[in-house]
Amino acid sequence: MFRIFSIFGNEFNFNAMARTKEFNEDQALDKAIEIFWHKGYNGTSAQDLVTHLGLSRSSLYDTFGDKQKLFVKSLKRYQQQNQESLIQLFENSENIKTTITEIFKQAVLESLQDRITKGCFMVNSAVELAMHDPEIAKIVHDNQKAVEDIFYNAVKKGQESGQISDKQEARSLARFIFNNYSGIRVLARAGENDKQVYDDILKAIFSLF
Amino acid sequence: MFRIFSIFGNEFNFNAMARTKEFNEDQALDKAIEIFWHKGYNGTSAQDLVTHLGLSRSSLYDTFGDKQKLFVKSLKRYQQQNQESLIQLFENSENIKTTITEIFKQAVLESLQDRITKGCFMVNSAVELAMHDPEIAKIVHDNQKAVEDIFYNAVKKGQESGQISDKQEARSLARFIFNNYSGIRVLARAGENDKQVYDDILKAIFSLF
DNA sequence: GTAATTACGGAACGATCGTTCCGTAATTAT
DNA sequence: ATAATTACGGAACGATCGTTCCGTAATTAC
Numbered sequence A, B: 001m002f003r004i005f006s007i008f009g010n011e012f013n014f015n016a017m018a019r020t021k022e023f024n025e026d027q028a029l030d031k032a033i034e035i036f037w038h039k040g041y042n043g044t045s046a047q048d049l050v051t052h053l054g055l056s057r058s059s060l061y062d063t064f065g066d067k068q069k070l071f072v073k074s075l076k077r078y079q080q081q082n083q084e085s086l087i088q089l090f091e092n093s094e095n096i097k098t099t100i101t102e103i104f105k106q107a108v109l110e111s112l113q114d115r116i117t118k119g120c121f122m123v124n125s126a127v128e129l130a131m132h133d134p135e136i137a138k139i140v141h142d143n144q145k146a147v148e149d150i151f152y153n154a155v156k157k158g159q160e161s162g163q164i165s166d167k168q169e170a171r172s173l174a175r176f177i178f179n180n181y182s183g184i185r186v187l188a189r190a191g192e193n194d195k196q197v198y199d200d201i202l203k204a205i206f207s208l209f
Numbered sequence C: 001g002t003a004a005t006t007a008c009g010g011a012a013c014g015a016t017c018g019t020t021c022c023g024t025a026a027t028t029a030t
Numbered sequence D: 001a002t003a004a005t006t007a008c009g010g011a012a013c014g015a016t017c018g019t020t021c022c023g024t025a026a027t028t029a030c
Helices: A025-039 A046-053 A057-064 A067-091 A096-113 A121-129 A134-160 A170-189 A195-206 B025-039 B046-053 B057-064 B067-091 B096-113 B121-129 B134-160 B170-189 B195-206
Strands: A003-007 A010-014 B003-007 B010-014
Touching: A025 A046, A025 A067, A025 A121, A046 A057, A046 A067, A057 A067, A067 A096, A067 A121, A067 A134, A096 A134, A096 A170, A096 A195, A121 A134, A121 A170, A121 B121, A121 B170, A134 A170, A170 A195, A170 B121, A170 B170, A170 B195, A195 B170, B025 B046, B025 B067, B025 B121, B046 B057, B046 B067, B057 B067, B067 B096, B067 B121, B067 B134, B096 B134, B096 B170, B096 B195, B121 B134, B121 B170, B134 B170, B170 B195
Parallel strands: none
Antiparallel strands: A003 A010, B003 B010
8 A cells, every 4th residue: 555645745655564365355255156156145144154265254344345245246256257158158169059058958967966056146146136136136137138148149140150040039049048047047946856857948948949 | 722631530621712813814824925925035034024914923923833934834825826826727728828828928917017026936935945945945846846737737738639739748848838937037036127028038938839 | 673554363243133921901611 | 700711012032143343463664
């Protein structure tokens, strides 16, 4: 920090140093994502955060402000990470339809593998908080639009290259895909672990295009 | 209440009467459904319940046990009500596919009309609680199976009468329909109020069968 | 070293949580 | 009227909530 005081026309420069943080902020945020994802906002106590993040109450509050601010920062980070990996998947994709099926199959795999099925942090937050917290609502809505657009661009590209049937409008298909992705994540969160249920849904989805 | 005491071989019958409840238990449950649906389990305080149900703490606890028991009873009642109305819809249906579209259109209407969009109480509870409360998980899972079966029977009937294409397996289609219904309810809970988004999804869904 | 600043660990705060308890009201058979 | 029972209103409980505060540790320019 660097401060300048001016007293009676004389300037004094103070360049005082402070103790360095003993933890990495991004790593702490990743831990916060984990526990908020698992337990939800209301289900996660300040003590849970202290324990799971491994830093003291004061450090936690000094760094992130309060519980709501930490949650918002976690959710935004999660959003950004997922959005980037989604974009990358389509950038490296040779066949759009195959990539979309891979995305769904991956979601199903996660649902079946995870001993603790967490669903989707964004869907969970939407259901728990969007209605009562405008800031969360905006993040959820922005995410929806962003993901929808990523699917839209992918579908459009797929239709132009003939990989995807153009019987459905690209925008409609993108929204349809997003909707089914949400549904599957809810199913996972609800603890469904019968692979056949997911496979049946995927079969129906991908017979559409 | 009726009690029998036996003292030294003599039986004494006591038939003592008590004050009558000033509220209707089912009406109170409906109020509980409302507020739990709106605010979620963790978001609803005991004071919220007292205020919204209009009865005292003691009456509330005497009647329903505790908050979790009241929630379970509310969710079960909601499940039963919805299941019955769904069955009735298909019993009175002349065209299965039309009825299914009506169900979705109704969900969309509710999402757009409600000033406070509550989504679906079952979906909300699944996301918030199924993972941490086995009793809720069972209700959610039973509901999923029951609703899936209702759709399955309806689809099968529709396919036999030629109202629904039999290109899709009935079981697969039923699960697909359920999945999209969940998705739409999440969208509503997230506050989506652009009719075009819902219409696009419905268009895609119903082009499948 | 000293001064200045920030990080840390943990105690402590007031508020709210879900729940219990108590005194009184209501009800009806006796 | 009395006895027996349950319902009611509201105060009160201990526990936990999110948050703040304080004393000490660490860091670096001077």
